[in-house]
Amino acid sequence: GDKGFSIKSAKGDYELQFRGLFQADARFFNGDNLGGNPGRLNDQFLLRRVEPTISGSLGKLVGFQITPQFGGDAPALLDFWGELRFDPAANVRVGRFKQPVGLENLQSSPALTFIERALPTSLVPSRDNGIQLHGQLFSQTLSYAIGVFNGGADAGDAATPDTDNRHDIAARVFAEPFKNSPGILQNLGVGIAATTGNAYGAANTVAIKSNYKSVAQNSFFAYRGTTNANGKHTHLAPQAYWYNNNYGILAEYVISRQELKNGLNERSVSHKAYQVAANYVLTGEDASFKGVKPKSPFKIGGDGWGAFEIAARTSALTLDSDTFIAGGGTSFADPTLAARKATEYGVAANWYLTTNAKIALNYEATRFDGGATALQGTDRQNERAIIARVQLAY
Template identity: 40%
Template sequence: MNIRRAAALASSAALLPFSGAALAQNAGSPANNEQSADLRREVEEQKQRLAVLERKLELQEESAKAAAASTPKVTASATRFQLASNNGENFVRLRGTLHADNRVYGGDSVAESADTFLLRRVRPTIEGTFGGIYDFRFAPDFGGGRSVIIDAYVAARFNPGATLTVGKFKPPVGLERLQGGADLRFIERGLPTSLVPNRDIGAQLSGEFGGGTFAYQLGYFNGVTDGGSSEGLASPDVEVDTKGDYAARVFFQPFINSENFNLRGLGFGVGSTWLDIDGSAANTALAAYRSPGQQSVFSYRANTATGGAPNNATFADGQRLRLAPQFYYSRGSFGVLGEYTQVKQDVSRVVGGTTSSDTLTHSAWQAQFSYFLTGEDEAFRGFTPGSTFQPGRPGTGAFELVARIHELDIDDDTFAGGANSFANPLTAVSKATAYGVGLNWYPWNTVKLSINYEQTEFEGGAATGDRADEKALLSRFAVNF
């Protein structure tokens, strides 16, 4: 309130009773009729002044209220840094992901020199919305000593049933792949994720109906190798050939809006991609697969030419079809995620002028369990710790136990034919089965410390017998906001 006006208002208000009293004293005295009229006029004038001041204050308040309604909102909270228009339809948000990891290996499978600290993800991210409809996200990644753009897209949310997204983002296939890096229960994703695309450039139409009970995504992308991203292609972020990758996914959460507490957290669906791709000995368009400890455990035979035209490499030569049925379920503090992924790949190899071709089918699956020891609710995306940890104050943060079993199975035909096989059985494993346990501590909404132990058994992949078990102890200090 304007102090001068308030003072004037107060003094005017104070004057009124005295004026009224004077008027009453003079009433009935004929000699003072003229004086009474003057006093009445003065009282009226004082009343007008008071009313004007009151009205001005009222307008001032209205004006302040209107100004507040159009003032941009700046949010700097424990979880969010954002600049938004007052109606919330336009905003820009600063986000970030920093994952500082340590890997230690036991046993004979991995050389001691592989023990390392590393920056797994360093992703300063800007995202936002214009007009309540047009979203964008820009996220580079400087983790692992590289500088790449992992997400760069715009999306138009025309209505809940139709959102058009164009740019670089995750194709809609693997369930754990679609889970954000901040929401992962394990430090590294499971083996089924090795077979699905990571990030690709393309366009997608997506939406949901029935308040999220049914969701779909339909996309067309440049096409990437299993587990790969478009920045990893021979020409980074550029289409390999003229044929793209069709992707589709449907997902159901039939009880998401129901009162049925037991089934509300159930979701299931299936994702798929298909493309027809012609690789070559120089550009094979095929992937290598990694163990849970991020060691290379499978690759096709590579180019052996020491000069001249590439030769002997196995390359993609036809269709690549991925299929990924998937589900998750949570009830209270317990959650489970399961997925099966299969990729059928037409491959060829030219040895001494003779071409051999086949269709190989690799598959992987996982069952992953999580449980909050501190009572928080499990969810596929996001959660809030029941308490935070700050030294000297009450509260421990949230603790979560995780366990999983996952497996990768390489088609036996990959190794058929001895020296003419598509992959070398002496270096490439034909099967990997891993068991993992871990503990996550969330001392703050945006901070997470994780430790995982993962033991992986292999079939093949060694000069004699099987590759030695991999025993990996992975830990992470993460900030996600």
């Protein structure tokens, strides 16, 4: 069917599901000279995600998911976990999966309104190896998750193997208080997530993320190679969404605080990011955190045209100003190479041909503060990108 294929046992309690996600993108940059030949950032066709998933249940107790990533430039490991489902309120998951922190980071890739996630996702940890207890309470109006993980840096999946003996704890609660009461607030969700842990190690290792990327996936900030993680690393992430009929809004805020060291320069820095995004389905289908399902799928000959959606958002990521101060040593980042703030504005038009096929077009403009030499104008050049995507998901 339109939500994947499955093989079931006669009694139905053993089930193997095959799902897939395929995203082929084209990126075009304009008005910069930040790239190589012939001068601007690198236009290209790319396979953004090719993720065949095998998931299933082995009786009522056991669930699992295996999702390798074949897109990008080399195969990679995404969600590989098993789960013991003792109760809807108490499931134990082990393996590799997303830490329960960032709201848009936890939204599934095929359901994203924009082609790329906004800047706050750069500040939260993503997939990591660990063990997690999670469930739903109070007639499913409250979700919770708490886990212990190897501990990774901000932005992206944690590398393996883990190279220190430190672990992180992450927890998240998310309430949809009116979930069971039809009305304007039925699809309102509010939550908060936090992590705490210690990390030690040099830049470019699992302990400290060397770079943050713009929405169009170009690095605009990197620590100096001599900067080290040097102690406590915490995150705090309040978050909310509200969907009503054919429109919705999603907002989140993230603080990532980490103790760093470069020579004699030791201090704690707090990086911050936020986003506000709104979407509107022109053809009237329900907007939701799980994506849009067209009422009348596109058919050759014109009986149906699918669903159309428009969206707009803004997000920003601000590096702590202490990042660039050389107190008794060397600064953690070079202000002529690493920007101290990125501010993004994006608009999107989505065409859902069928439940499985989507064509998306985004325009993304990002303004930077800092990140260039005085000769270059002190600010990194604005980035303007047109990104197109064909997405198939089943």
